[in-house]
Amino acid sequence: AQSVSQHNHHVILSEAASLELGCNYSYGGTVNLFWYVQYPGQHLQLLLKYFSGDPLVKGIKGFEAEFIKSKFSFNLRKPSVQWSDTAEYFCAVIGSSNTGKLIFGQGTTLQVKP
Amino acid sequence: EAQVTQNPRYLITVTGKKLTVTCSQNMNHEYMSWYRQDPGLGLRQIYYSMNVEVTDKGDVPEGYKVSRKEKRNFPLILESPSPNQTSLYFCASSLGSYNSPLHFGNGTRLTVT
Numbered sequence: 177a178q179s180v181s182q183h184n185h186h187v188i189l190s191e192a193a194s195l196e197l198g199c200n201y202s203y204g205g206t207v208n209l210f211w212y213v214q215y216p217g218q219h220l221q222l223l224l225k226y227f228s229g230d231p232l233v234k235g236i237k238g239f240e241a242e243f244i245k246s247k248f249s250f251n252l253r254k255p256s257v258q259w260s261d262t263a264e265y266f267c268a269v270i271g272s273s274n275t276g277k278l279i280f281g282q283g284t285t286l287q288v289k290p
Numbered sequence: 291e292a293q294v295t296q297n298p299r300y301l302i303t304v305t306g307k308k309l310t311v312t313c314s315q316n317m318n319h320e321y322m323s324w325y326r327q328d329p330g331l332g333l334r335q336i337y338y339s340m341n342v343e344v345t346d347k348g349d350v351p352e353g354y355k356v357s358r359k360e361k362r363n364f365p366l367i368l369e370s371p372s373p374n375q376t377s378l379y380f381c382a383s384s385l386g387s388y389n390s391p392l393h394f395g396n397g398t399r400l401t402v403t
Contacts, residue, residue: 180332208389218396219394219395220333225389246390266333267304278323280325280333280334281335282331
């Protein structure tokens with residue numbers, strides 16, 4: 177069955193620290209991958225997405241993610257976090273043969289200390 | 291402005307009292323979906339709809355109903371709510387192809403006592 181696992185549930189960083197959030201998925205076929213962000217009290221917003229092509233994708237606000245097919249991973253990175261990056265981050269996967277089901281990971285809460 | 295609108299934002303009800311959470315989108319999206327968000331569990335899909343009159347179960351459909359009589363609306367119905375349905379609910383929509391990102395509503399926080 178299709179599944180998504182985010183390894184870090186709660187991450188605390190100081191401003192200017194580098195960030196990497198892990199995401200692994202389980203699916204046997206072609207996938208599309210997403211990272212969504214949820215700022216406190218708000219709805220989810222798309223951060224970035226991977227469909228095909230260059231496995232290193234860049235999103236909004238300086239975030240990027242790398243798709244490593246052999247590792248079934250899609251880790252999110254940012255070289256230098258800001259206090260405003262405090263939010264919950266969700267990795268999501270949809271398989272090409274399962275067009276209706278977008279599966280989310282459990283989420284990672286990022287707290288950035290000023 | 292392109293948006294997904296959910297109502298109400300907050301709802302407190304009692305066990306067994308039927309309720310409906312409305313969801314409407316103004317982007318002419320074919321695909322709509324309902325999720326519930328619970329701490330430590332992320333977002334779990336309740337139901338989704340690929341188009342008008344086409345609905346399908348997600349991962350946690352028990353205790354919920356949906357309908358898609360028109361493209362813009364996708365209400366979530368709880369016929370007999372129970373306390374384990376206390377959660378934060380999100381409606382979302384997209385163009386419909388599997389590489390279309392979701393647009394989310396602002397959420398409905400439901401408490402069932």
